[in-house]
Amino acid sequence: MRYRSAMTTKPFPFLIIDPATRRVSLDGRDPAFYRDPNPVYAALHAHCPTFWWEEQRQWTFTGYDAVNGLLRDRRFGRQILHIASREELGLPEPSPHLKNFDAAEAWSLLELEPPEHTRLRTLVNRAFVSRQIEKLTPEISALCHETIDRFEKDGRVELLSAFADILPVTMIARMIGIPDAMGPQLLKWSHAYVRMYMFGRTRADEDAADKAAAEFSDYVRGVIAERRENPRDDLLTHMIHTEHRGQLLTDDELVSTTIVLLNAGHEATVHQIGNAVRTILESGLDPARLFAEAKTTERTVEECLRISAPVHIFQRWALEDAEIDGVPLKRGDKVAMILAAANLDPKKFSDPLVFRPERDEGANLSFGAGIHFCIGAPLARLELNIALPILFRRLPGLRIAEKPVVKDVYHFHGLEALRLEW
Structure with missing residues (x-):
């Protein structure tokens, strides 16, 4: 059936739901969807919270309990080739x-x-x-003030480039031991890198990501070599010189871990600063x-994290046969969990599409759950609680x-630009 939104009374031409078979056709590349996905998530909750996503060819879960459970279920994992061959x-x-x-992803914590x-x-984890x-x-607060000092007198600003991009990348780089001056280059590498995760990526996206990975890795290897010669009080030095059960990290493991920390340590937070400011201003x-x-x-x-999450989808492999919400899954099946939709489950949150800052109805799932719960969540939360x-x-x-435009990088969710005035 084609579903017509009860809120807008306009059809979603990119969405077809068949509740009887639990099959859904949804074009994740349609701007009408990724620019404002929450009404679509509401439609899915109303008619088919667990469904076979035709375009992605996998079972997909949006219910809070199902997503929360899957994230913690050790019958599902981020990798599968440790227990089964490609063939x-x-x-x-x-x-x-x-x-x-x-190669850069080979030892990624994710x-x-x-x-x-x-x-x-x-x-x-200790860091x-x-x-x-x-x-x-104090350092986060000082950086916020220093950054605002640069544009406060102008009366207008593009917030992402002038503020949101600067704060998270500077802080995670400092923690790891990367100079502040590398911030713009880290952003370029990261933006190219994460386009590997968007729907409908092109060969050009893949080539750009591979080039970024090569350059990023070479740079990190250089910093690793320098830290071996001249240790400092930073996270990279800690990772280089700390043993775990008599083992040190290899260079390949250090490269993967450093890249994932730099990427994850700022990419989602940049999006969330923009999402949160927009949400607050539009709320009145x-x-x-x-x-x-x-x-x-x-x-x-x-x-803000609940209603405008920066990361929408995580995926897991079924490591053994299992049944979730009546769906039989076989070892080797890949499933998707829409975290942002789980945050809008009406069975968990009352009036889920309404921004209610006084809400106290339980934790959102924007940082995941289980052993892959976002390691940088305390840092991201602190940055948001200070910066906003x-x-x-x-x-x-x-x-x-100006009306903000959402980036075409679903399953991330963030803005191309946020132009403000005062």
């Missing part, structure tokens, strides 16, 4: 034109399962626990009240100057 699974051989990208995941995460991250509060609510104290600030940040109040206090009367 057995019918998977093609790696593409030669992606050899540098594949892609590994225990015991390798446990070993690598143990070495990194990202909340008590360590909270020590960065008074920012002074939203950020009046630590508790209201925290709840505002969490509600400072931004709105420093720029009273802040308002949107």
Whole structure:
């Protein structure tokens, strides 16, 4: 059936739902979808929260309980080739034109399962626990003020390039031990790199990602060599010199881990700063009240993460036969979980499409769950809890100057630009 939105009374021409067979046709590349996916997620919740996605050819889950459960279910994992061969699974051989990208991803925390995941995460985790991250509060605050100082007098700004891009990439680079001056180059590599994860990527996207991976890896190897000669008090030195059960990380493991930390440490937070500012300004609510104290600030940040998540989809391989929400899955099947849709499940959140900063109905899933819960979540949350109040206090009367345009990088969700004035 074609579903007509009860909210807009306009059809979604890119969406066909058949509740009887739990099959859905949804063009994830259609701007009408990725620019405003929440009404579509509402339609899926109403008619078919678990469905076979025709275009992606995989079972997809949007319900909060199903997504939360799958993220924690050890019968599902980020990798499958540690227990089955490509031939057995019918998977093609790696593409030669992606050899540098594949090499950079080979030891990524995002892609590994225990015991390798446990070993690598143990070495990194200490730097990202909340008590360590909270020590960065003065530095984050100072960087926010320094950045705003550069454009406050102008009366208008493109927020992503002038503020959102700068804060997260500078902080994660400093933690790892990368000079501030490398920030613009890190952003270029990262933007090319993550287009590998978007729907409908092209050969040009793949070539650009592979080139970025090669250059990124070469740069990191150079920094690793320098840190071996001249250790410092930074995360990279810690990873180089710390043993886990008598083992040191190899250079390949160090490269993959550093790249994933640099990418994940800023890409989603950049999107979320833009998403949150837009959400707050479009809500008509008074920012002074939203950020009046630590508790209201925290709840505002969490509600922004819930209703405008920066990362929408995670995928898992079935490592053994299983049944989820009545769907029989076989070993080697790949499933998708739409985190952003789970955050809008009406069974979990009342009036889920409404921005309500006072909401206290449980945790959102924007950072995932289980062993792959985002290691940088404490850092991202701290940055948002510091940056948003400072931004709105420093720029009273802040308002949107031009209608924002959403980037065409679903399953990430962020803006091309956010032009503001005050």
